[in-house]
Amino acid sequence: DIQMTQSPATLSASVGDRVTITCRATQSISRYLNWYQQKPGKVPKLLIHTASSLQSGVPSRFSGGGSGTDFTLTISSLELEDCATYYCQQSYTTPWTFGQGTKVEIK
Amino acid sequence: QVRLVQSGAEVKKPGASVKVSCKLSGNTLSETSMHWVRQAPGKGLEWMGGSDPEDAKTIYAQKFQGRVTMTEDTSTDTAYMELSGLRSEDTAVYYCVADDGYCSGGSCFYYLDVWGKGTTVTVSS
Secondary structure (H helix, E strand, O other), rough: OOOOOEOOOOOOOOOOOOOEEEEEOOOOOOOOOEEEOOEEEEEEEEEEEOEEEOOOOOOOOOEEEOOOOOEEEEEEEOHHHHHHEEEEEOOOOOOOOOOOOEEEEEE | OOOEHHHHOOOOOOOOOOEEEEEEEEEOOHHEEEEEEEOOOOOEEEEEEEEEEOOOOOOOOOHHHHEEEEEEEEOOOEEEEEHHHHOOOOOOOEEEEEEEEEEEEOOEEEEEEEEOEEEEEEOOO
């Protein structure tokens, strides 16, 4: 199975900060990488698919990058409502696997 | 607009089975690939299995092989996930999810698009 490792596990930043989360795969997955946001007590929501394509309705402050084994999710200017846990997920091959999540907190 | 409505919370004893349903509206099951993802309390997301969008075959994560069965009733557009031999570690929220995707340059890319609200399954003696 392809293992997905996210870093950091927790991130604390101030409103307006630029924030970057990293996701690494144990083998090349091309651009078969998706990002999800889960707010406390809520259902996960698709943010970005295919490494860098913003899902409809997602604010443009979110962006994704990378290919192969290394990927990033960037929030260009952190807002209060971005307090959530973010998960990467590969769909290169089954079983589809998730990263362990990165919790973003507001200072 | 695709919507997924899941069945209600369940409390089961260790060793029992649970069957969770997920009714699709806004599309048909024959046009949709469904997946099941679970989340234990305070933990991350775990893909249990689903319909491979390439060939529509049902694939299960190795961890659940032999204990999970995912089925579909296309007459009612309802998907089901049955998990047997329940243990306390199976206490979790179980989500059904419809994927979406597109093909470009000879490759097809898929992602988990529409999520049900989740069904809480509690395993306790």
